[in-house]
Structure formats: structure tokens, C-alpha cells
Amino acid sequence: MPKDFGIGASSKRREDVRFLTGKGRYTDDINLQGQLHGYFVRSEVAHGMLKRVATEAAAAMPGVHRVFTAADLESAGGLPCGWQITDRFGNPMHEPKHPVLAEGKVRHVGEPIAFVVADTVEQARDAAEAVEVEIEDLPPVLDMKAAVSGDGPLVHDEVPANLCFDWGFVEDNRDAVDEAIRNAPHVTTLELVNNRLVANPMEPRVAIADFDASTGDHTLYLTSQNPHLIRLLMGAFVLGIPEHKLRVVAPDVGGAFGSKIFLYNEEVACMFASIQLRRPVKWASTRSEAFVSDKHGRDHVTKIELALDDDGTFLALRTDTLANLGAYLSTIGSVTPTYLHGTLMAGNYKTPLIYVNVRTVFTNTVPVDAYRGAGRPEATYQLERVIDKAARELGIDPIELRRRNFVQPEDFPYATPVAVEYDTGDYGAVLDKLIEIADLAGFEARRKQSEANGLLRGLGVNTYIEACGIAPSNLVGQLGARAGFYDSATVRVNATGGLVVMAGTKAHGQGHETTFAQVVAEMIGIDETMIEVVQGDTAHTPMGMGSSGSRSIAVGGSAVVRATEKIINKAKKIAAHLMEAAEADVDLADGTFTVAGTDKTVAWGDVCLAAYVPHNYPLEDLEPGLEETAFYDPANFTFPAGAYACEVEIDPETGKVRIDRFAAADDFGNVINPMIVEGQVHGGIAQGIGQALLENCAYDENGQLISASYMDYAMPRASDLPMYVVDHSCQTPCTHNPLGVKGCGEAGAIGSPPAVVNAVLDALNSGGHKVDHIDMPVSPSRVWQAMQG
Structure with a gap:
């Protein structure tokens, strides 16, 4: 018989109530007081020398506050890559700069060259058409086999033969594999193409940056699978913002399929513009832009x-x-x-x-x-x-x-x-x-x-x-990862027994608010409706690596389990004290603590109340309150x-x-x-x-x-x-x-x-x-x- 509760039950997705009734809150639904709007001037050629970007006419148009170019962002770093690969010869990969706005060259159709900020998006778009861009065309590098031949043009002058790295895995196997194939009774050979795709999530990307000059706080609302990673990359490596002064918020996200893991030029440009103009700045991608700017x-x-x-x-x-x-x-x-x-x-x-x-x-x-x-x-x-x-x-x-x-x-x-x-x-x-x-x-x-x-x-x-x-973080670190691959969760129990799970993951359609609640409900034995799941806001969740690679339940869910185990262990101590029993004899099932071999019981809600109203409480052993955090790094x-x-x-x-x-x-x-x-x-x-x-x-x-x-x-x-x-x-x-x-x-x-x-x-x-x-x-x-x- 199918379960109707907890792990293994086909509980209806609680998220769907707001999604299906039009009450979802996506980034583009957010509008801040005093907000300005941005629009990007993008390259219309694939490869060329950027000779001139004239912004004077655009800057003088109605409603325009500023037109930013690469020259304005000299203090900013390039967008970082999160994993350094060492090639089969022991050399690190080539890492050419990835500028926020094109510098010196344009390298693909759609690369942002200038960022126009105005009172309305229509004014910004009109002004973008007035930006004069002069590009000296260069032959584009398109075919991969021709690109690495060494005879053609270079995308990056400092990268010979357009080769980022030549990777062999596992290099120690190479000679033995070659010999086995030479001597095999039968060898099947196939040449194939894995075709290039566009992710096409339902919700295009949006970014809203808000710098508060009075406090030095920076807030970025965006469509992201990984707010904590964006905060780390943008703050530490591009704009030099201390992490405690940068809050990244991802509200409801309408699909991603990987395309919203990454730090993008547009997000950095919005934050930089907000800092300069002391006003919130919003950019929303059109579907046409998405085709030439989404990864x-x-x-x-x-x-x-x-x-x-x-x-x-x-x-x-x-x-x-x-x-x-x-x-x-x-x-x-x-x-x-x-x-x-x-x-x-x-x-x-x-x-x-x-x-x-x-x-x-x-x-x-x-x-x-x-x-x-x-x-x-x-x-x-x-x-x-x-x-x-x-x-x-x-x-x-x-x-x-x-x-x-x-x-x-x-x-x-x-x-x-x-x-x-x-x-x-x-x-x-x-x-x-x-x-x-x-x-x-x-x-x-x-x-x-x-x-x-x-x-x-x-x-x-x-x-x-x-x-x-x-996983695990120590291994991937040896392989070149520049971040850990743990995840985290904080479980906060309220005095009346309900609780909040604050997770480092970020759902974009998978149903975390439902499944994480099922896990905790199963462990404690309470109704799933007593559990709220919070994600996507770096100010309210512990550091985590977001949702990608089908990691959410295995890594993020395991962090939720570990934090909940800590909650249960502390609650058992309180329950044991209330029932005058040994902690080892206390069990928790169906939301009730019992003492083995007796009829003594105490309800989950009563224990939670005792944690916050500690009149009868083992103060010599425990602090009041019932809140725990766990980090889980998979083996x-x-x-x-x-x-x-x-x-x-x-x-x-x-x-x-x-x-x-x-x-x-x-x-x-x-x-x-x-x-x-x-x-x-x-x-x-x-x-x-x-x-x-x-x-x-x-x-x-x-x-x-x-x-x-x-x-x-x-x-x-x-x-x-x-x-x-x-x-x-x-x-x-x-x-x-x-x-x-x-x-x-x-x-x-x-x-x-x-x-x-x-x-x-x-x-x-x-x-x-x-x-x-x-x-x-x-x-x-x-x-x-x-x-x-």
C-alpha cells in the first residue's frame, strides 16, 4: 500500500499551489523604489578588434543616467573559472581574462560591449541604439579541428592554437590501452558529434542590484541555482565586496537546467552600476538575448x-x-x-x-x-x-x-x-x-x-x-576545484513544535520544499505542514553549493538529516529530563517521546516548549533553545x-x-x-x-x-x-x-x-x-x- 506520509509518499508538491495560482515570486516580479533599468549593447560580429565605443550621444538622450564601457570597469576583475584543469603534461590550463564588458576585442556575437542605464527600459534600449561601435573584423574561429591546427586566427592572442588544455585520463592507462586496441580481435570505431544546445528555461535571466550607500550593503536579486557561489565569485574575485556586505537572493526560479549556475557579465554590470549610481539597477533578458548570452x-x-x-x-x-x-x-x-x-x-x-x-x-x-x-x-x-x-x-x-x-x-x-x-x-x-x-x-x-x-x-x-x-571536497580540491562540494542546513525549531529548515541548496523546479519536509517529518513523526523550507537567500541560509548535478537530496538532503539528528538528540535529553529517565532509554516515534519498557510519554510539542521556556530543564547540561546546523561533505x-x-x-x-x-x-x-x-x-x-x-x-x-x-x-x-x-x-x-x-x-x-x-x-x-x-x-x-x- 502506498505511503501517505514522509519518505516514500507521493506527497503533492506544496510549491505548486502558488505556481498554479499565479502567486509565484520570480526575480522579474521584484521592483525596488528608485529603480533604474539597464540594456546592453552587444557585439554583432563574432570576432574583431574593438576600435571605438562612442557613448556621448547615448548619454545625452532622455532618461539616461550613465553608459558604462570596459574603461569604467578597470578596477573590476574578470569573471573567474571555478576549476583549474592540469593537462596531461602537467601544465595548468590557459585562463585568458573574461571581461565584464568587451576589452580590446569582441569574441562572439552577443558579447556585451556597453551597458546603458536609464529611467525606463525603453529609454535604455533607445539609447543603446545610439552608441557608436567601431569594430575591425577579424576571421572568426568556428571549426574546432581548424582552430587547433595552429595555422589560423587566434581567439585569444596569448593562447597558442586556441587550445585551453590537452587532458588525458587516466594518463597511466594510455600505453596499455593503445596496445590492447592494436592486438584486439575486433575494434569498433565511431566518429560522432554531440550537438550544441541552448538550455531554454521558461524564465529568462534577470538581475536587480541594490547598493545602500548608508550602510555599505549590497543586495543582488537574480535567477540563480547557487546564490552562495555567486556571492563568493562576484564579491571576492570581481568587485572586491566583502561577503558579509553582499546579500544574494534567488526567489522562485523558473527552470535552469544548468544555465543558472554560473556568474554572468550582466549580474556584475548591474551591481557595478548600482554602486556608481547609488540607485537600484534592473536588467531582464529578452528571449533573443538569451540565445546569445546564456551559456x-x-x-x-x-x-x-x-x-x-x-x-x-x-x-x-x-x-x-x-x-x-x-x-x-x-x-x-x-x-x-x-x-x-x-x-x-x-x-x-x-x-x-x-x-x-x-x-x-x-x-x-x-x-x-x-x-x-x-x-x-x-x-x-x-x-x-x-x-x-x-x-x-x-x-x-x-x-x-x-x-x-x-x-x-x-x-x-x-x-x-x-x-x-x-x-x-x-x-x-x-x-x-x-x-x-x-x-x-x-x-x-x-x-x-x-x-x-x-x-x-x-x-x-x-x-x-x-x-x-x-565529492568529496578533499579529492576534488586535488583535481583543481576552487570550491568545496559540501552542503549545509540549519534546522530551527519553534516553541510550539513547528520548525524551519534553512538549506544551502536552491530549487528551480525540483520540489525541495516538499521533499525536504518529507524527510524531516519522517524523522520526527510530525505532519509535513509543520515544516517550512527556506532556500535561496544568503542572509538566511548557511553556506552551500546550491543545486546542480543531481546533488540536492543526496548532499543537501543529507545535511538536513544531520542537522535534524542533532535536534532529535538534544530533544531526547530534554525529554529524558522531563520523564526522569535515562537518555539511552528514550525513543522518538510519531511525534512522541517514550521511555522503553514504561508507559511514560511526552509529546514533541511539549519538549519544544520546554526548550524555550526552560522552567524544568537540565540547565547544567544544555543551553535553552532548539536550533542546529550541519555541514555534509559526501564521501x-x-x-x-x-x-x-x-x-x-x-x-x-x-x-x-x-x-x-x-x-x-x-x-x-x-x-x-x-x-x-x-x-x-x-x-x-x-x-x-x-x-x-x-x-x-x-x-x-x-x-x-x-x-x-x-x-x-x-x-x-x-x-x-x-x-x-x-x-x-x-x-x-x-x-x-x-x-x-x-x-x-x-x-x-x-x-x-x-x-x-x-x-x-x-x-x-x-x-x-x-x-x-x-x-x-x-x-x-x-x-x-x-x-x-
Whole structure:
């Protein structure tokens, strides 16, 4: 029988009451007294020398208070990168300055050159058109292979061959992998592209900066997944504001998918302008601006080689990837294609030798950083595509080939050759569940029916593993991280028994206000409505690393557990005193303290009251009050895993692909709220299907983004998506966090693209078209061209 309370219950999301009734409070809903409005003059060319920026005419226009250029920000630092990568030769990566406003050069279309601040946004926009910008065009650097040839133009003059770094992982494996591939009975090789994407959250970015000259306090309201990180980066590294004088507030956030992790130029410019003008300054992105200013995702070109023996046993794996960084290093742009990618190249399999080479490249395009999955979808796509091709070459069923090479339950904990250790899993059980829920036994009958209707039908299968919650801090510090990856929570109990959970995470659609309350309600045995969850305000929450990488429940939730445990332990001392019993004999269940073996009880509310009205209180042992803080630094990643199946139909006359069926079986460890988990998987699959079939960032030869609106960038609609069959009943709890949970937010976006592409290729080959690969997005034109040979 389903639970109706606490952990494991499908409690309705309490957030949805305000969202669905129009009472959400987003950054753009905030307007401050005396507020000014900003508008950016952006580069219209991809690469050029910035010869002149004339602001006089614009500054004289009605309502204009100031026009800022790079010259005004000489005292500001550049936007920092949060992770330093050391290349395979032992050298640190190149870190060219990332200026707030363009200095000397413009390096991508959309780069901000000037910031106009006026009484209204209309006046600021009009004045921006009067700013005269003279740029001497330079040849744009666009193609990654050409960029690193050493013969072409440079994005940054100080970075030879546009190469930020050449990374090898694990370098000690390199020679052994090369030898194994040379001597293997069979080697499958595949070259593929992981297409560039725009995150497109529903809510565009907004920033409102407010400097109070009377107190020296700075407040920044913004759309962010990580307010504490923004405070640290902006305050310490760019504007030199002491952290205790900078408050960052992220109210309700309408989606992010990674794009709101980072410190952006616009946020810094708003704060700088507010300091100079002594007035609040607001900037709100248009959707058109978002396409050329929000960080893009993916954009890898990879050659992957899988060595197998005659029975299909994996012997070695080697990859060589060019990863596009765009024009500048973004906040975590360096780690996304390296440690978040290379550590997942083992997948679910016992491949004994793996070597991953990644060369990161500067180009005259929008900077690239984490997008839902951040490195793990790229790794999974490479691996699962090459396995399918190997199965076809060897004549082995693709499901059987995967099963033969799985890490088995008795192998855990399993140390991979790419420097991570999986703690738990049962990949065979998850695959069996997929076969059941996807009704794969009935596939051949469905294929025959499709053929009778003149359509080609294909089945694609994918298995994946993900690493969630980067950890531990001491290890990632050795690997170049410039921040810790712990999280924190403060639990404050009120005198009447209700409590407030103040978390260092920041929800942007995941339902933290519901799930965190479920965890605490389960631990204490009180109603979830007695618990308030507060996030997103650095003045009211302890230092945390926000929400990204499916870390919120595994890391942030574990901090909540640890703080609540401290609360319970102190409450037990008070209860023991009230009941004149030994603390060791006191239990807490269903909101009541009891003494083992007796009928003595005291209610949770009575103990809370005693903590704040300490007339009968063990003062010699305890301070009054009931409030605790905990920081949780995980010992390891969590490793959710899953198996996905996709069935497509292709119209051979047009190449149009239609997804007919999609099933997902996932192992997320213990599940806090099944309904929320199901929703997270649904959303991820939709985005993965979008990448596989529709979405693509395209630049022309001049570096102009030609897919810069929804007229040109194809987002998935409801009609593009099937009704999914989702299951997360196969649960192997994580062994190293107190909840036994694993991340779920990115799984769908990781497992779905290769399943879709594998299904398309299966359909084509079943129809007699010998096609080994089609790059995403698998558009009708690409499919039709492949069918023509």
C-alpha cells in the first residue's frame, strides 16, 4: 500500500499551489523604489578588434543616467573559472581574462560591449541604439579541428592554437590501452558529434542590484541555482565586496537546467552600476538575448574505439574528443568535458582498460558550460552508440552484448579504470525490468504491423550510469576545484513544535520544499505542514553549493538529516529530563517521546516548549533553545543507473521519425517522493528527445547564430513526445549517505539520446539501409539522405 506520509509518499508538491495560482515570486516580479533599468549593447560580429565605443550621444538622450564601457570597469576583475584543469603534461590550463564588458576585442556575437542605464527600459534600449561601435573584423574561429591546427586566427592572442588544455585520463592507462586496441580481435570505431544546445528555461535571466550607500550593503536579486557561489565569485574575485556586505537572493526560479549556475557579465554590470549610481539597477533578458548570452551546452566532436574479443567481451576503450569552450572559460566550463565526462566512460561495464583524451578549444561562439547532465550525457552517448555499432558488426543482440559485460552485483564495490568506485547496483535487474515494462517480447509483432503500414520500425536500447553530487571536497580540491562540494542546513525549531529548515541548496523546479519536509517529518513523526523550507537567500541560509548535478537530496538532503539528528538528540535529553529517565532509554516515534519498557510519554510539542521556556530543564547540561546546523561533505558520488528502450517509426518517403513508445527503468536508490521522481524523469527524457531529434545550435561561416529564435531552434512539443512508461522499483540504496538516495534529475537526459538514435538506426537497417551512424539531431533530411546511401 502506498505511503501517505514522509519518505516514500507521493506527497503533492506544496510549491505548486502558488505556481498554479499565479502567486509565484520570480526575480522579474521584484521592483525596488528608485529603480533604474539597464540594456546592453552587444557585439554583432563574432570576432574583431574593438576600435571605438562612442557613448556621448547615448548619454545625452532622455532618461539616461550613465553608459558604462570596459574603461569604467578597470578596477573590476574578470569573471573567474571555478576549476583549474592540469593537462596531461602537467601544465595548468590557459585562463585568458573574461571581461565584464568587451576589452580590446569582441569574441562572439552577443558579447556585451556597453551597458546603458536609464529611467525606463525603453529609454535604455533607445539609447543603446545610439552608441557608436567601431569594430575591425577579424576571421572568426568556428571549426574546432581548424582552430587547433595552429595555422589560423587566434581567439585569444596569448593562447597558442586556441587550445585551453590537452587532458588525458587516466594518463597511466594510455600505453596499455593503445596496445590492447592494436592486438584486439575486433575494434569498433565511431566518429560522432554531440550537438550544441541552448538550455531554454521558461524564465529568462534577470538581475536587480541594490547598493545602500548608508550602510555599505549590497543586495543582488537574480535567477540563480547557487546564490552562495555567486556571492563568493562576484564579491571576492570581481568587485572586491566583502561577503558579509553582499546579500544574494534567488526567489522562485523558473527552470535552469544548468544555465543558472554560473556568474554572468550582466549580474556584475548591474551591481557595478548600482554602486556608481547609488540607485537600484534592473536588467531582464529578452528571449533573443538569451540565445546569445546564456551559456550553451554540449558541443563535442569525438572519435571512440571499442576493442572486443571474439565473444564480445570488452577489452579496451579509447576516446579522442574536441570540446568547444566557446569564447571564454565559464564558471565550470573546464570540468564539464573532463572530470564530469571522463569518469563516466566505464558506464555499466567491466572494461579493464580505458583512456580518455579531451582537447578543449576556444572559438568565437557563446561560451559553453554545464547543461542538464553536464558531461555524463556526452560520455553515455559515445559509449552506448559504439556498443550498438559493435553489436551490429559482431552479429550479437545489443541487449545481450551489454549484459555480457555488465558489472555484476557481486563485484560491488567496483573500482573502474577511470578513477571512481561504484558502491552499489544491479544492472541486470534494471535491464530485466526494462524488458518487462517495455514489452520487448512484443516488438517483432509491432514491427510487422508498422511494415504493413509502409513504415520502418526500430528498437533502441541504452543502459547508463551517472555520477551525482561531486565529492568529496578533499579529492576534488586535488583535481583543481576552487570550491568545496559540501552542503549545509540549519534546522530551527519553534516553541510550539513547528520548525524551519534553512538549506544551502536552491530549487528551480525540483520540489525541495516538499521533499525536504518529507524527510524531516519522517524523522520526527510530525505532519509535513509543520515544516517550512527556506532556500535561496544568503542572509538566511548557511553556506552551500546550491543545486546542480543531481546533488540536492543526496548532499543537501543529507545535511538536513544531520542537522535534524542533532535536534532529535538534544530533544531526547530534554525529554529524558522531563520523564526522569535515562537518555539511552528514550525513543522518538510519531511525534512522541517514550521511555522503553514504561508507559511514560511526552509529546514533541511539549519538549519544544520546554526548550524555550526552560522552567524544568537540565540547565547544567544544555543551553535553552532548539536550533542546529550541519555541514555534509559526501564521501563519494552517488551512482544512479538505468536502462531505456525507445521504439520509433520512420516514414521512408520523408525521413520523418516518430517516437511510438518509450520506457525507462531507473535505480535511484531509496526514493523520497515517487511522484516527483517520475516528473523529473519525464522532463529529462523530453529534453533528451529534443536533442536527439530536434535541437541544434547552428552558426554560419561568419559566426552568426542562425538558430537564434524559436523560428529556427526546434524545441520539442507535446506532439513530439509519447507517453512514457517509467519505473524506479529496482532500488539498490547508496551506502554512504544517510538517506540511501541517488540523484534523479538528469537521468532522463542522459539515457534518452542514444536510445532514440539507436532506434532510428535499427529501423533503417531493418529496412535494408546499411547505416552505421547519423549525428544528432536526427532530422527528416538527415534520415532521408542516409536512406539514399
